[in-house]
Amino acid sequence: MKSYRSHIIEREGTEFPSQTYKEIVLKPAFNQAKRHFIKPMLQIHLAHIIMLVEEGIVKKGEATKIIRAIRKINVEEVEQAHYDSRFEDLFFQIEHFLIKEAGDIAGNLHIARSRNDMGIAIYRMTLREKILELIESALELRESLINLSSEHINTIMIGYTHTQQAQPTTIGHYLNAMTDLLTRDIDRLKAAYNNVNRSSMGAAALTTSGFPVNRKRMQQLLGFEQLIDNSWDAVAGADYIGETATVVQLAAINLGRSIQDFLLWGTQEFDAFKLAAPYVQISSIMPQKRNPVSIEHMRSLLSSVVGNSQTVLTMMHNTPFGDIVDTEDDMQPYMWKAIETLQGVYRLLSSVLTTMEVNKRKLLNRAKESFANVTELADTLVRTNHIPFRKAHEIVSSTVQDLVIQKKESINNLTLDILNKHAERIIGRKLNLTEEALKKALDPQHFVQIRTLEGGPSPERMTKTIEIREKEQQQLQQWLKGKYQFLQTACRSIENIVKEWIGNN
Numbered sequence: 168m169k170s171y172r173s174h175i176i177e178r179e180g181t182e183f184p185s186q187t188y189k190e191i192v193l194k195p196a197f198n199q200a201k202r203h204f205i206k207p208m209l210q211i212h213l214a215h216i217i218m219l220v221e222e223g224i225v226k227k228g229e230a231t232k233i234i235r236a237i238r239k240i241n242v243e244e245v246e247q248a249h250y251d252s253r254f255e256d257l258f259f260q261i262e263h264f265l266i267k268e269a270g271d272i273a274g275n276l277h278i279a280r281s282r283n284d285m286g287i288a289i290y291r292m293t294l295r296e297k298i299l300e301l302i303e304s305a306l307e308l309r310e311s312l313i314n315l316s317s318e319h320i321n322t323i324m325i326g327y328t329h330t331q332q333a334q335p336t337t338i339g340h341y342l343n344a345m346t347d348l349l350t351r352d353i354d355r356l357k358a359a360y361n362n363v364n365r366s367s368m369g370a371a372a373l374t375t376s377g378f379p380v381n382r383k384r385m386q387q388l389l390g391f392e393q394l395i396d397n398s399w400d401a402v403a404g405a406d407y408i409g410e411t412a413t414v415v416q417l418a419a420i421n422l423g424r425s426i427q428d429f430l431l432w433g434t435q436e437f438d439a440f441k442l443a444a445p446y447v448q449i450s451s452i453m454p455q456k457r458n459p460v461s462i463e464h465m466r467s468l469l470s471s472v473v474g475n476s477q478t479v480l481t482m483m484h485n486t487p488f489g490d491i492v493d494t495e496d497d498m499q500p501y502m503w504k505a506i507e508t509l510q511g512v513y514r515l516l517s518s519v520l521t522t523m524e525v526n527k528r529k530l531l532n533r534a535k536e537s538f539a540n541v542t543e544l545a546d547t548l549v550r551t552n553h554i555p556f557r558k559a560h561e562i563v564s565s566t567v568q569d570l571v572i573q574k575k576e577s578i579n580n581l582t583l584d585i586l587n588k589h590a591e592r593i594i595g596r597k598l599n600l601t602e603e604a605l606k607k608a609l610d611p612q613h614f615v616q617i618r619t620l621e622g623g624p625s626p627e628r629m630t631k632t633i634e635i636r637e638k639e640q641q642q643l644q645q646w647l648k649g650k651y652q653f654l655q656t657a658c659r660s661i662e663n664i665v666k667e668w669i670g671n672n
Contacts, residue, residue, distance in 0.1 A: 189252055196496045197250040200257040203503070205245045207292035208261065211285055211368070212237050213661050214388035216276055222381050224279070229272050231669050236268035238665075258282055279369070279376035283402040283490045287367040288389065290495055294411060297506045298360045299650055301415075304513040305353050306643055311517040312346040313636050315339070320629045323611050324439070324530040325539045332539040335611035338525060340624035345425055346636055352418040353643060359411045360650070366391035370401035373490065390657030403488050405495060408502055409480055415505050416476035422512065423469040426462060433459045438529050443522035461519050465512050472512075475505035534611035536577045538567050543617075544581075547608040552599050562598075565589040578609055 179185040184193050216233050219225040240261065254260040265273040319338035326336040366389060369375060369382030375398045386394045395401040432439035442459055450456035482498040534540070541563050548559035566589050570580050583605050587597045607613050619625045622632075 184252060184255070189250070192497075193252070193255065194250040197257055199496075199500050201246050201248055203293050203499075204257060204289050205240075205242055205261075207289045208258070208285075209237060209240060209242070210292070210389065210658065210661065211288055212261075212265075212276060213665060214385055215280055215368070217388060217661065217664050218381050218384045219275070219278060221384065222379055224378055224380070225275050227668065229275065232269045233265065233273050233276055234665055234669055236265045236273060238669075239268055240264065258285075279371060279378035279380045281370075281372040281402075283372050284367045284370040284398075286495070287370075287402055288391075290499060291363050291365065291367070291391075291407065292389065293499070294408065294502065295360060295364045295654075297503060298356055298363060298411065299647065301506050301510045301513075302353055302356050302360070302643075302647055304510040305349060305356070305418075306640070306647065308513040308517045309346060309349050309353070309643070310640055311521050312342050312349065313633060313640060315520055316342040316346060316629070316636075317633050319525065320626050320633075322525060322527050322530065323534050323615060325534050325537055325611075332537050334539050334542055335534045335537075335614045336618075336624045337615060337629070338530075339629055342520075343629065343632060343636070348421050349418075350636075350639065350643075352414070352421060355414040355417070357646065359407075359414045361392070362410055363407045364391055365393040365395045365407070367395050367401035370395070370398035373402055374398055388657060388661055390654040392653070399489075402490050405483050405486070405491060408495070408498065409483050412476040412479040412502055412505065415502075415509055416473050416480075419469040419472035419476070419505075419509055419512075422509075422516070423466060423473075426466045426469060426516075429462050430459065430466065433462065438526055440526060441524045442519060443524075446519050446522070461515060465516060465519075468508050468512055472505045472509045475501045475508070479505070531611070536579060537611075538576075538578055538581075540578055540609045540611050540614055541567060541581075543614045544605070544608040547604065548598065548600070551604065554594060558594055562586065562590050562593050565593065581605075581609065 179187060213234065216225065216230045216237075220227050220230045245257075245261075248260075251260060254263060262273075262277070265276065316339040319342065322338040323335055324338050324341070325332050326334050326341070366382070366386035368385040368389065369380050375382075382394055386392075395404070431437055433442065442457070442461065446459070446461035447457040448460040450458060478501045479498050482501075545556065545559040545563045548554060548562065549556050552559075563586075566581060566586050569585065569589065570576065583598075583600065583602055586600070586605070590596065590598045615624050615626075617625065619628050621628070623629075
């Protein structure tokens, strides 16, 4: 009878990699790498050999052989390839191909370079592209929010605090708040991008190299805007992905709060809006149902973004401050998944909000009947009767409580006689207030119109605010365009040098 040890050896094999290690580590890592890393890997190969020639470390004739071999690599074939256990990972598989094509001279491509600094550079190049794509989708949502804010600048609704009716405002005001929160998320993504887009190349394994390579030139050729100065930090500092995970996680949490509001506002009881047909699903048994599945899925997907981002941070936790490329191989897909999911939610929400029908009449009537307007009544008493705000607050509060006790829970039941009854009890006299002034003080449209301070919901103020947000949108778009152009210029510079050396062959 075979021993358990013999059984394990038979199953796992006697050479690297073991069967299980291959299945749970190497094969998944290869499948991720072939889709995401092959293009930046080849870009680094070309940039590195160009730099080695420019610094006189490798002869140009040898370099052209290597470059021709690199150019023979079919990216699409690599992306479709299956894991080959003869090679630990994609790097060694590509290296084997290059040596086979160009001869042993291709081994010089690895002068003054390690998988450590190269791997980190690949991760950063991949992540920077994904961050830019995420910002692009965020800007699409931001533009939708700005347009909707303008469209609903006069759409009165009740604002809520502590989940209770608070004060009249507008949907435009709410959407503008979402815009500003999203803008801060975009600013944080921009900051994360700036820290991600730094070059590790030249750090080699940990301590740079005795070869006189040009780290600045590699930075330039690969489209990095900064250099990671300390070589240990270059291969050990994983905070670039941690920062990105934190920013993405916070962005998902921020957006999830509004998604929660939209789920509530879409109920038949609330009846604030109606989703367009492409974003609702019928019930399998209840004919009347219009299930807001698009919003429901956005809520759960944003939770998955939070979870995947947290996984990245947890995988970083307590790892040694050294090369953790293998750990990063495992954590990168969680970061990509979080980014891609958030990107999709941004696009979906933009479509959902742009196509929904808002029940303006219902929202206005609800505001007109609500006690949410009485803050302005208290303010009016201060202005017209010169009494302290706390006394005015007490008069109005007592009046509302009286009406609620009498089951007269509509602001239309608030009369000057009832208000004066409580005023006489609290300040010892009737109020100097007309019926017309009372009616005006209780009008939600008047409430909104006089909130003209910076950040307020009045149409006058919101018009100015939206103009500023539109200018900011243009600036953000220009920033994004500039980053894309910078990366494209770097890529073209490599291609131009390659064409100059070997033509189109």
